[in-house]
Amino acid sequence: MNASLDRFAPQPCALPNPVYAGPMTWRVLELFAGLGGWRLAFRGIGSVVAAYDISPHANATYALNHGERPRARELASVPIRELAAHGADTWALSPPCQPTCRMGLKRDLEDPRSKAFLHLLEVLAEAPPERLVLENVAGFPGSGSHARLVALLERLGFQRADLLLCPTALGIPNQRPRFYLIAARHPVRLMAPEPLEPAPLAPYLDPESDPDLILSPEEVARFGPGLDLVEPTDKRSTCFIGGYGQRYVGSGSFLRLEDGRLRRFSPAEVARLLGYPEGFRFPEPLPREARYKLLGNGLSLPAARWIVENLISSAPA
Numbered sequence: 001m002n003a004s005l006d007r008f009a010p011q012p013c014a015l016p017n018p019v020y021a022g023p024m025t026w027r028v029l030e031l032f033a034g035l036g037g038w039r040l041a042f043r044g045i046g047s048v049v050a051a052y053d054i055s056p057h058a059n060a061t062y063a064l065n066h067g068e069r070p071r072a073r074e075l076a077s078v079p080i081r082e083l084a085a086h087g088a089d090t091w092a093l094s095p096p097c098q099p100t101c102r103m104g105l106k107r108d109l110e111d112p113r114s115k116a117f118l119h120l121l122e123v124l125a126e127a128p129p130e131r132l133v134l135e136n137v138a139g140f141p142g143s144g145s146h147a148r149l150v151a152l153l154e155r156l157g158f159q160r161a162d163l164l165l166c167p168t169a170l171g172i173p174n175q176r177p178r179f180y181l182i183a184a185r186h187p188v189r190l191m192a193p194e195p196l197e198p199a200p201l202a203p204y205l206d207p208e209s210d211p212d213l214i215l216s217p218e219e220v221a222r223f224g225p226g227l228d229l230v231e232p233t234d235k236r237s238t239c240f241i242g243g244y245g246q247r248y249v250g251s252g253s254f255l256r257l258e259d260g261r262l263r264r265f266s267p268a269e270v271a272r273l274l275g276y277p278e279g280f281r282f283p284e285p286l287p288r289e290a291r292y293k294l295l296g297n298g299l300s301l302p303a304a305r306w307i308v309e310n311l312i313s314s315a316p317a
């Protein structure tokens with residue numbers, strides 16, 4: 001285990017919660033694990049009994065930071081009995097968003113990338129956990145995937161609640177509106193936070209600008225007019241997508257330096273805005289583009305933690 005990640009101590013429960021009185025021992029199955037965002041969001045509440053992800057880059061980064069390598073498996077073909085054998089009582093999942101993403105083709109259930117999600121619905125029907133939490137893009141409700149999930153949860157007698165939450169409401173200067181759903185065998189609720197004024201970007205920035213991040217005059221001439229530009233005193237930035245390392249307009253904000261030059265945010269800065277602890281690392285020599293891709297797929301940890309706390313808060317005594 002990367003000792004520095006231990007500094008990411010669980011925050012005290014921010015919600016009124018007469019039940020939660022110390023560490024909980026939920027057994028979490030982390031599906032589409034990526035960087036392990038759900039693992040961090042569940043810290044002190046539950047431990048991951050198994051994680052699954054098909055990406056070698058994600059799994060190497062996960063192993064470096066969490067000390068355990070996820071199972072590198074195509075989830076569509078993991079047998080029900082294998083998933084059930086972990087004895088998880090909690091599922092945490094962030095299925096790939098491309099089938100419903102605003103930038104994708106929106107083929108929804110026809111998209112081959114929905115196959116794993118559809119398989120997991122079969123597993124859910126056969127071996128349901130006590131509770132689950134799901135994160136996806138804002139366009140997920142209204143999709144066929146969402147409709148299938150909701151119909152199944154109703155058939156299984158689960159109660160559910162959902163919330164569109166952006167970390168800006170939690171005081172983070174980064175837009176990342178995401179759809180969250182929680183479900184359990186008891187009544188659940190998802191409260192929206194009292195919106196906080198976002199903080200300035202300055203504390204999230206690296207002390208020195210990496211010269212490799214600075215845009216060339218040619219890039220500025222070609223893409224500058226369409227870029228979302230921010231300064232360290234600004235209290236906002238746009239959502240950083242997986243393609244931020246290669247794309248310009250609509251991929252995330254760019255920083256205007258004091259001398260007028262423009263640069264990308266570094267992966268470390270994006271990670272800080274997503275709430276990753278300072279000790280979070282990428283394996284060397286993972287290229288910068290791959291780091292942006294993993295982060296662009298990742299969770300906002302403060303938002304995910306808010307959702308998990310709501311789930312605890314609605315747990316019966």
Ligand SMILES: C[S@@+](CC[C@H](N)C(=O)[O-])C[C@H]1O[C@@H](n2cnc3c(N)ncnc32)[C@H](O)[C@@H]1O
Pocket residue numbers: 031032033034035036037038052053054055058073074075076093094095096097113116294297298299
């Ligand atoms: C939206 S990301 C999840 C991010 C994650 N919650 C985090 O904290 O970083 C989706 C992840 O699912 C993985 N994935 C996509 N399709 C998969 C499949 N069929 N089987 C296993 N993993 C898959 C991708 O490699 C990616 O890491």
